[in-house]
Amino acid sequence: MPQKIAAGNWKMNGTRAALDEARATAAGAPDGVLTLICPPATLLPLMPAGLAKGGQACHPAASGAHTGDIAAPMLADAGATHCLAGHSERRQDHGETDADVAAQVSAIWSAGLTAILCIGETLAEREAGRTLDVLFSQLEGSLPEGATAANTVIAYEPVWAIGTGKVASPEQVDEVHDALRGRLIDKLAEGGEIALLYGGSVKAGNAAELFALENVNGGLVGGASLTADDFLPIARALAES
């Protein structure tokens, strides 16, 4: 069985005052689930024990003259075990291509971290009936050779559902996750064991029905991961699924 993962992405939110929420989340994290928070890099070394920690992005190089960037070994040094790659906000705001994302995933692996590779279609692509084509193409282009259940997690995040309050329906998520699972099994020896997360307006009220789906192994949660009151019920719903 793939690992169950409740992953929070704090995005560009949080100063030291937010560490109280991380502490409360760590204190209430349920057994049987990897509860992970990807805070801003400034908070990474300050995060409490009892939670897994992740970076939100990294540069493909291990060091060098890249002002403002963060390298995967620095994230590892600051306590991260995971790092997101290819989040749609990075693809949009920073023009990251599949090739850029693949280079980041390789860097994440080289630093001994697990990559959480994000893929997702826009509303226009969904309405044009291209959802699976887009996702398979992102998978092909942004996941290098060598993915295993230990070094890779895939997060399906429909762009139109991120931060909009519009969660994908269980039918839509089920269809996509089943297709992704099939593709991973076809391509990779450990494709059946790689955790598949859903992301996009996950909250306490919809978590249980999403996590009940066969190929949904957890969530990548943005807004509802910022407080323990919002995030813990999601992690608990996953533990009970």
Ligand SMILES: O=C[C@H](O)COP(=O)(O)O
């Ligand atoms: O990384 C998290 C996703 O972008 C989902 O964000 P959201 O839960 O605020 O919609």
